[in-house]
Amino acid sequence: MGRLPLTALQGFVLAARTGNLSSAARRLNLTVSALSHQIRSLEERLGRRVFMRGPRGVELTPHGAHLLELVGPQFEAIERALQQFCAPHADVLTLSVMASVASSWLLPRLPQFVARYPQLQINLQSSVQLVDFDREPVDAAMRFGRGDWKGVHAEHLFDDWLTPIASPGLIARLGRPTLAKLSDWPLLRDPENVWAKWFHTFGGTPPARYVAHFDDSETLHRAAIEGMGVALGRLTMARPLVDAGQLVLLSTHRLRAEYAHYLVYPPRSAEHPALQAFRAWLLDEARRYALAPEHAPAAEGRGRKTSKHGHA
Template identity: 30%
Template sequence: MRKIPPLAAVRVFEAAARHENFTAAARELGMTQAAVSHQIRLIEDHLGQMLFRRERQRVALTDTARRAAATIGTGLDMIESAFAEMRGDDEATLTISTTPTFANAWLAWRIGRFQMRYPDIAVRLLMQEGLADFSGDGVDVAVRSGHGDWPDLAAHRLIEQDFTPMCSPGFLAAQGGDIQPQDLLRLPLISPHDPSWACWLQQAGLAQIEARALHGIRMDSQANEGHAAIAGQGIAMLTPFFWKQDMSDRRLVQLFPQVSSLGMAYWIAYPEHRRRTRKIRRFCEWLLAEIGIASQ
């Protein structure tokens, strides 16, 4: 027989520990603050020790409770996943969270192939810049840029997030058909505030140039920056992988052989405890294969 407190109380403790705030936990669970306090006391009585230190206007986890909270949260995630896998509607829909750049410049052009291969899995695509909320937003997998070191997530490296200046053939022709690195200091750039510009210029031997000396329009994603460059609005710092077709079709021109990197990459990530979920496994296998084909 398992010697654990009532699961209802455990669920309350996990929320209270995550927020470290009884009011926020009550709001999330649809309970009163008094009911949350009551459930916490049940566990404390069961264990014979305090879980929270009651301070003036707040509560704080004890060291022992803080260590246990992470394990309990993982356990509840696994329970949730187990029940989710038993629900047909969960297995029938794959929710993907990704950046606007990865979606608009690459994934949206190919996701139909995945649905043709797995017609029983519907796809819901969310485009968001922030980190995915795997529980609150119902996200199954996320494609994100970074170093791949997200806690409690399994992550597979997709492509290096490298970059190099590009522009349209028309823009290049308007500059006499030739642009040198030092010309970037006077020409209109797209999102010159992005750290990739300073990195590339430094590696090109223009280390003395400060970012504020650059000028141009600011945009919120590489997808928009690439389209602005295609429209002839200036020079954009772009990842060649995303714009291969546009370069092949002569909508974009890579100005220099030098390609730089800040050490970032694009990754596919999902909760570690959902590694064996069929729809996640199928999508990861498909995406890694597609990336491999596109990289050739």
């Protein structure tokens, strides 16, 4: 049957994991055309289609799903074995961060770290997906959650606070609402409907209906900027927008978010010199941020975890 198509199988496994040929090609340092050719060759060898191509990427066919079930674990075992022989570069740190946190909180502060440690290189990866440290060459991550991910160290950085925000244009049209009249305004609902907890904590009646529902914080804040309605904004994301004049804080009340911000890393990264330097700097920045006056308002308390072992 000729040579085994190991390169094509590797490309198939990566494309199956990501559902995207472009992402898989980048990780293999190939062009999308070259990877597509390899997968076509694999399909010709097998006599079966392994992917269905669509506008949003690729999806496994039943034959492809069966092939992934057979060969995927073998490539994962090889990757885990090779990781034991790949020592991290002491002066390079690969960090995964959600884009919203990177743009609103980390990037404005990162130049200070770079100036203090010019010999270190930081590779930032923006993703909302949890990192699988067993499979991905990532040293650490900044994540927003409960801090209970399994198999990793999760160190609490700071809590987040929620408060009503609106655009200057919306306030110019409708005036500035009082706390008692807030439910009369067009309100934007987040995935967990934290408005219900807000009204329960600070008084008032939830509205009969919301103007719109959103499944992520970044889109929610963008809708508030565009004047669609009032959102319960996360201060970490909202503060830069307020400072830029795009949003206005409508209340001095703050509600502690259910989730908090954490630095997460696997045991293999604990002694990584670049991470040790970044961790010390990050914890110091987080302490200063948490002690700022705007983060010590009266709000409903929520117990937080200071350190857990957990996956990010």
